[in-house]
Amino acid sequence: MEPFETATLGDFGAQSTLDPAGQGAAAILPLTWGMTIAFGVVFVLVMALVWFAWTRSGGRTWWIVGGGVVLPLVSILILMVFSISTLQAITRAHPDSLVIDVTGHQFWWDVVYDPEGLAMRDANEIVLPKGRPVTLRLMSEDVIHSFWVPSIAGKMDMIPGRSNTLTVTATETGRFRGQCAEFCGLSHPLMAFEVVVLEPEDFLRWFDDTMGEAEDAAQTQLVQGREVFETAGCPACHEVRGVAEGGVLGPDLTRVGGRATLGAGMWRMNKGNLAGWIADVQDMKPGANMPSFNHLSGPELRALTAWLASLK
Ligand code: HEC
Ligand SMILES: [Cu+2]
Structure with missing residues (x-):
């Protein structure tokens, strides 16, 4: 799946209750x-x-x-x-539906597919199979957020210490936009995400391709980038399967370069935005719970960015 393949938007765009796709x-x-x-x-x-x-x-x-x-x-x-x-x-929970846990954080979304089985972790993008009921278990790690993908389903609060269930069945393939719908702090309006609806067989292929570990870095620059990731302290908050496990304070980055957007639905995913994000996240997303890494040298930042962009 190519990032930002042309979205199949309805008459009212990718985020509209007037254009149901679920x-x-x-x-x-x-x-x-x-x-x-x-x-x-x-x-x-x-x-x-x-x-x-x-x-x-x-x-x-x-x-x-x-x-x-x-x-x-x-x-x-x-x-x-x-x-x-x-x-x-x-x-109503559907008996043989796929279960996806979505947890709201200030100001991003943690996503775990099949939490009681394969437990594949991802972030800021939710991929759904068309026509199959999916049970979303909605939770929060800090304050009250609200999960809303107007084109697919109704709105549901994400409350700390509770799990709310929303069953969705997408009826159209395409990309749809979701947005946090409950004021949750400084960057609340910058807390969005994408829902990608695929044909069931494409979904299974995507799942198989994605659930494994990150691809091993092959070129020198990518190896360097991975080293910068490890030494700069990123694993304290971020997980990349097969490289650094256990960091859960920030979004999973195992396939970060394969997402269409950066910063929870806010920017296009590309090397320029990635570099800007790492060097000055506080400018791109005020109040985000990630420090700006403005002390990295140019070559370090370039290598780190190239490696992250290669993770798909
Ligand atoms: C103190 C914890 C922390 C550290 C350390 C940290 N991050 Fe983050 N990072 C976060 C949080 C929290 C977010 C989500 C911010 C948001 O969207 O509100 C984030 C988001 C990101 C994103 C965007 C992910 C997406 O899907 O949009 C990237 C890329 C990223 N961080 C890279 C890095 C890199 C590279 C480093 C090391 C140089 C790093 N981070 C260090 C906490 C951290
Ligand atoms: Cu929120």
Whole structure:
């Protein structure tokens, strides 16, 4: 899978509830229109009553009982029945679904495929097979985040100490954008990610290609880059399978060069942005929990960047 292959965007772009590409989003769309229309009618009615109250005088208790109690009670009850049944449909765990754990961190996403089996770790990008139900177990490592891929499914909070379940079934292949939807700190608006939906057989191929260790560095510059990675202290927070294990404070970098975006959905993945990120992450993402490595020499930074970009 090439980074940034042309996205199959719908009429409203890669991040829109109006353009469903998943069963959850498709279930929510009629609710969105239904509520917009129902509350539009209520708004017009209320405005008409305000006008009525202004232009006439005299007590009419039945207006208060009817318009203030009965009408809201009935309309909200009807809408509640629809929203609760939709909520149940989209949060029900599916018995033979693929399980993916997604954990929100300030300001990035940790992703573990098949956590109780192969437990393949990745970050900031979620690859889904088309047409197969996937159970997302949503958690948080620090503060409350909210997981939202408008084109695929509804929104779900990620709460520290809890695991919330969202079952999604993508119905279109392509790239879709997700975004943290709960204010979580300085770089909250820079906490996005991509969802890549592949045909089931492409998904299996991708999974097989990706789950192993990082490819061994072959050229001198790449070997140098790996050494800089090890000596500069990156493994304290980052894991690269087969090179450095155990760093979990930052995103897994085993296939960082294969992701389409850098910095949780914020920049295109390329060597220039990677070098800028390492040397001055605090400028590219204020408040990120990674220090800027501005003491690396030019050749060190180039080698490190080349090695990271080669990890696919
Ligand atoms: C103190 C922990 C820490 C150290 C040390 C650290 N990082 Fe990071 N790194 C992070 C965190 C946290 C993030 C996620 C930041 C965000 O997106 O909010 C990150 C993100 C990244 C990303 C972006 C990953 C992606 O998918 O977008 C790259 C690349 C990266 N770091 C490379 C490095 C390199 C190279 C070094 C060593 C020179 C290093 N990091 C040292 C914590 C660290
Ligand atoms: Cu967040």
